[in-house]
Amino acid sequence: MTTAQQDRRKNLTTAALMAPAALWLLVFLVLPFIAIIVFAFGERAPEGGYQAAFTFAQFANLPSRATAFWNTMILAPAGAFICLVVAYPVAYYLALKADRRYRLLLVSLVVVPFWTSLLVRTYAWMYILGSRGIPNLLSIIGLEDVRLINTPFAVMVGIVYGYLPLMIMPLYVSLEKLDRRLIDASNDLGAHPVTTFFKITLPLSMPGVMTGIALVTILLLGEYLIPQLLGGGKVFFIGNALVDLFLQSRNWPFGSAIAVTLVAVVVLVLLISMRLAWRIAGTRQVDLI
Template sequence: MPLAPKTKRNLVTTALLAPSALWLFVFLVLPFAAMVIFSFGERAPAGGYQPAFTLAQYANLPARATAFWNTLILAPVGAFVCLLVAYPAAYYLAVKADPRYRLMLVSLVVVPFWTSLLVRTYAWMYILGSRGIPNLLSMIGIEDVRMLNTPGAVLLGIVYGYLPLMIMPIYVSLEKLDRRLLEASADLGARPVSTFFSVTLPLSLPGVMTGVALVTILLLGEYLIPQLLGGGKVFFIGNALVDLFLQSRNWPFGSAIAVTLVLVVVVVLMVAMRIAWKISGSRQVDLV
């Protein structure tokens, strides 16, 4: 008996989605479920996981308050600084740049991704280290300047590492902007500054929210930049997780922190989507 067209479409859709759904279930859902189970357990005498059902791990979260505090402060601040740098760059690329060179300029934005973040971060360690900028400053009489292993160094590394991820969503949002709206605003007597705040900025806010959400969520789990540029003195949640899982081998406590981090990411994403939806009205907003 031949299948109905709707049934055929459903079968084709299921067949196309099955591989990716299976992949997500095996490598995302199952590991997260294991973390949730571990978070209610206890640390085994030799380290690792011991089955139990206790909330002691969650009650002990304040023991890592410094890591949470550094992450929840520096991640939004880093995203905000990225936004301050990225918006003018994206605006120039989308609105002001010569169309003949626009593709080349956009390509230059993503060129840093061709090099490993580890290599680029080590380069910043040299620049900010004693043989880099502090050494140049000492030559002109400015002594005892310490730039490496500070929150400022971590913030600089964050902005450098994640700036392209902020530029591209804003660029896409501005590139789709109808230039006739800008011309209409100018014809009605609005100055360029007024046009920017009344037309350009509101229409580009979905891209701004996408970039801010993307960068903030990635920064909440950042490990490499605080470890190298912070020298272990600027502790993020990612650093705490590495310490708990690989060194102290307290898997239940590490799982509790990881689950809490996932919940924070979900809340950040939901708030960003809510704000972007209100700003954009009925227009579709994609944050991922």
């Protein structure tokens, strides 16, 4: 068999293996998104839904949902940053300090919350932050009228709790691959542990940092459940606006315009994260997905 025939067979094998996934993405991702783009340039039908047209009026009307955009653009990155601050020490301990005999068990405990539905866990936080939870305990020590539920604070608590494992795992993978001889060399040369961390550990773990931030931020940009339950309708995200427009107002073109804008923002966040990761890591061999 010639080299050309071998290459052709490899290409056919690769195409056959990728075909099911490619077909799945085409049918359930690409084609629906094309439909959303078409809807975005249409008009709302008198009875609701979509009416064929070609207009930019839906995009011009985006400022009417500015509150949802601002809440999302502020709370999503803020939630990702808080997740990073909380997750990094946990991932650092798991990767570099934990006993190897118990490391797998500890990593498994990080994943355990995913065994329970996010809806159930969020309802639990509704009780904890509600009037019969923490505020009731605070009233016993004299702190009356403390309101936690239906506030940005409650939404942020839910975000950190729900998305923390997704931040820990990329950090753990990045730190676990770190060459510990570099840390040992820094310690042998008399560097302070803080200096070692900021000069060696943190820079070498930046691919994991950027992966975690990008992953959590992108998911938060489309979050609906946590703001709806813990925000009580007072803290709106873009996801809440989309549900309102598609299912209640039945303004599909305007909802599609918001969805297209959200996808553009997600792509922009991903590109910026990749460029930052490449620049910091000094290589393009950085995975963000």
